[in-house]
Amino acid sequence: MSGKLTLVGVGPGDPELLTLKAVKAIGAANAVVYPQKPGEKSLALSIAEMHIADQATRLPVNMPMKVERNPAQLAYDEIAAAITSLLNEGKSVAYLCEGDPLFYGSAMYLLERLPEAQIAIVPGITSLTATASAVARPLAARNETLKVLPAPLDDEKLIAELTETQSAAIIKVGRHFDRVRNVLTKTGHADNAIVVEYATQSRQVITPLLDFAKNERPYFSTILCYKGDEAWGK
Ligand SMILES: C[S@@+](CC[C@H](N)C(=O)[O-])C[C@H]1O[C@@H](n2cnc3c(N)ncnc32)[C@H](O)[C@@H]1O
Helix, strand or coil: CCCEEEEEECECCCHHHCCHHHHHHHHHCCEEEEEECCCCCCHHHHHHHHHCCCCCEEEEEECCCCCCHHHHHHHHHHHHHHHHHHHHCCCEEEEEECECCCCCCCHHHHHHHCCCCEEEEECCCCHHHHHHHHHCCCCCCCCCCEEEEECCCCHHHHHHHHHCCCEEEEECCHHHHHHHHHHHHHHCCHHHCEEEECCCCCCCEEEEHHHCCCCCCCCCEEEEEECCCCHHHC
16 A cells, blocks of 8 residues: 555634644545535535645545444445555545544544554544633643543443542533433532533534533533532532
């Protein structure tokens, strides 16, 4: 494989939060690959689009939105095969990842499937730091611990993880919202919990958790919650 693959973090949504290195890698690519949900425009593409060369090939990867692992794993097998062909032709390929490629990102599935490829990784601004900036609140302070917890974890696991934690970010909230809100109420984190939807994007919304009526939230939602000792958490 004489071509090179770059896994490019494109940040949380605001196109101005692309790094200079990301812009350079996107502009230099002969082929740009990006995940998208069926019927929706890819967020990663919309962030990076203005930097893609006119002659570059665009290759969307349709990610099946299923809870089961298998359909997505098959999609990654297919995209790894397509990228391998491009690399064998000597092309430079950029794979766009929303946020950072290795923070709960899909890039890891390519790393494990392409052990022979020359791969560079351009880190991106994560949704974690973007949400903290949006609410102008530290994620954690001094010797406090910060946990990132995926909302699909079951209640028992979430409660066990939260019990000893001052500060947490709950990601992948979506349809788990009501259940997570009940959990945070039980663990004492709900009073200082804030929901950030679409951080850094023009549709960004910030709402205290307890202001919501029951409902699911969009996929691009994160809950920042806190029960530590710092004044900003009161
Ligand atoms: C699979 S993780 C991908 C994280 C991404 N690689 C990153 O570095 O931010 C997707 C989750 O990140 C959070 N997320 C991503 N972008 C976000 C945004 N702009 N605003 C709020 N939450 C976001 C949501 O909780 C979403 O369900």
